[in-house]
Amino acid sequence: MKLLITGGAGFIGSNFIHYWIKKYPNDKIVNLDVLTYAGNLENLKDIENNKNYKFVKGDICDIELVNNLTKDIDLIVHFAAETHVDRSIINSQDFIRTNVEGVRVLLDAAKNNNIRFHHISTDEVFGALDFKEKPFNEKTHYNPRSPYSASKAASDHLVRAYFYTYKLPITISNCSNNYGPYQFPEKIIPLFITNLIENKKIPVYGEGKNIRDWIHVDDHNAGIEAIIKKGKIGETYCLGGGNQLTNLELTKKILTLMKVDEEMIEFVVDRPGHDLRYDIDFSKAKNELDWEPKINFEYGLKKTIEWYKNNKKWWKPLLRK
Numbered sequence: 216m217k218l219l220i221t222g223g224a225g226f227i228g229s230n231f232i233h234y235w236i237k238k239y240p241n242d243k244i245v246n247l248d249v250l251t252y253a254g255n256l257e258n259l260k261d262i263e264n265n266k267n268y269k270f271v272k273g274d275i276c277d278i279e280l281v282n283n284l285t286k287d288i289d290l291i292v293h294f295a296a297e298t299h300v301d302r303s304i305i306n307s308q309d310f311i312r313t314n315v316e317g318v319r320v321l322l323d324a325a326k327n328n329n330i331r332f333h334h335i336s337t338d339e340v341f342g343a344l345d346f347k348e349k350p351f352n353e354k355t356h357y358n359p360r361s362p363y364s365a366s367k368a369a370s371d372h373l374v375r376a377y378f379y380t381y382k383l384p385i386t387i388s389n390c391s392n393n394y395g396p397y398q399f400p401e402k403i404i405p406l407f408i409t410n411l412i413e414n415k416k417i418p419v420y421g422e423g424k425n426i427r428d429w430i431h432v433d434d435h436n437a438g439i440e441a442i443i444k445k446g447k448i449g450e451t452y453c454l455g456g457g458n459q460l461t462n463l464e465l466t467k468k469i470l471t472l473m474k475v476d477e478e479m480i481e482f483v484v485d486r487p488g489h490d491l492r493y494d495i496d497f498s499k500a501k502n503e504l505d506w507e508p509k510i511n512f513e514y515g516l517k518k519t520i521e522w523y524k525n526n527k528k529w530w531k532p533l534l535r536k
């Protein structure tokens with residue numbers, strides 16, 4: 216099988232490429248990534264000479280390039296996106312361009328060549344839950360509340376529209392918050408770990424009451440694999456880690472594991488429109504695909520902290536970006 220992975224130099228995409236090459240060494244992978252501030256070829260240094268792996272620096276909005284690259288592809292796994300909510304609040308232009316227009320370009324190329332298309336999305340498209348509401352599932356109405364989640368919601372609708380209109384063989388996954396190695400140190404877990412390694416304070420939004428579900432990136436990638444191998448065409452699958460924590464609980468876990476005092480916490484002005492709670496019901500993926508997250512959160516977090524401690528050369532240059 217020959218796969219086109221978009222955004223493979225980013226956090227989840229590079230972990231996915233490692234995951235896939237290890238499990239399916241005979242498959243061929245083309246990684247299309249424009250290398251924004253979040254794309255980093257260091258993530259893939261160990262496989263750059265693998266004969267079944269090829270990197271192409273380019274933009275998913277480049278119609279000619281995408282058409283050329285997709286001529287002999289069996290499957291597109293689409294990760295490329297602008298992903299940081301705070302950046303989308305400051306300026307959403309790149310989010311609309313890459314996350315909406317870029318998806319259209321890829322979908323048209325997939326349509327022209329009838330290529331199976333798996334779209335990676337987020338639980339943030341569903342909006343926010345209050346403390347009593349049931350977790351999101353595949354039937355939850357979309358209610359995105361940040362420019363980032365609105366752009367991802369638009370892309371999900373477009374992907375589904377290509378299924379209904381053109382019978383394009385698509386699947387979608389909506390996953391909760393990922394953590395693990397190679398995550399850009401602007402996101403909460405790597406930001407806090409790297410700040411604490413550098414003896415800097417860690418900024419908690421508001422009172423730290425917002426609740427997120429955490430999933431290890433390897434569990435997410437195993438879920439994507441299950442959808443690719445066993446998922447039903449046209450369907451959406453919710454993937455989650457089964458680990459809901461307030462941001463303050465998460466912060467305290469990191470502090471405990473790193474043996475640092477709570478006085479390093481700095482409460483800062485809350486993010487505008489900060490969604491209160493995300494929680495995800497992944498029973499469809501469990502029942503239909505026999506997938507469920509396996510990595511214990513304490514264990515995964517400990518390993519992630521060790522990874523950032525052992526890979527300062529990877530993240531220190533990123534702090535200026």
Ligand SMILES: NC(=O)c1ccc[n+]([C@@H]2O[C@H](COP(=O)([O-])OP(=O)(O)OC[C@H]3O[C@@H](n4cnc5c(N)ncnc54)[C@H](O)[C@@H]3O)[C@@H](O)[C@H]2O)c1
Pocket residue numbers: 221222223224225226227228247248249250251252253254255273274275276293294295296297298299313317335336337338367389390391392393394399
């Ligand atoms: N990180 C999470 O917790 C999470 C959770 C659920 C879903 N997702 C989704 O998973 C996907 C990957 O997220 P991530 O955290 O790895 O993101 P990331 O920001 O770490 O990586 C994104 C990658 O996309 C590339 N890219 C951006 N614009 C591009 C363009 N126009 N053309 C080609 N490449 C481009 C970047 O260079 C980068 O390598 C995204 O679609 C995101 O919405 C992320």
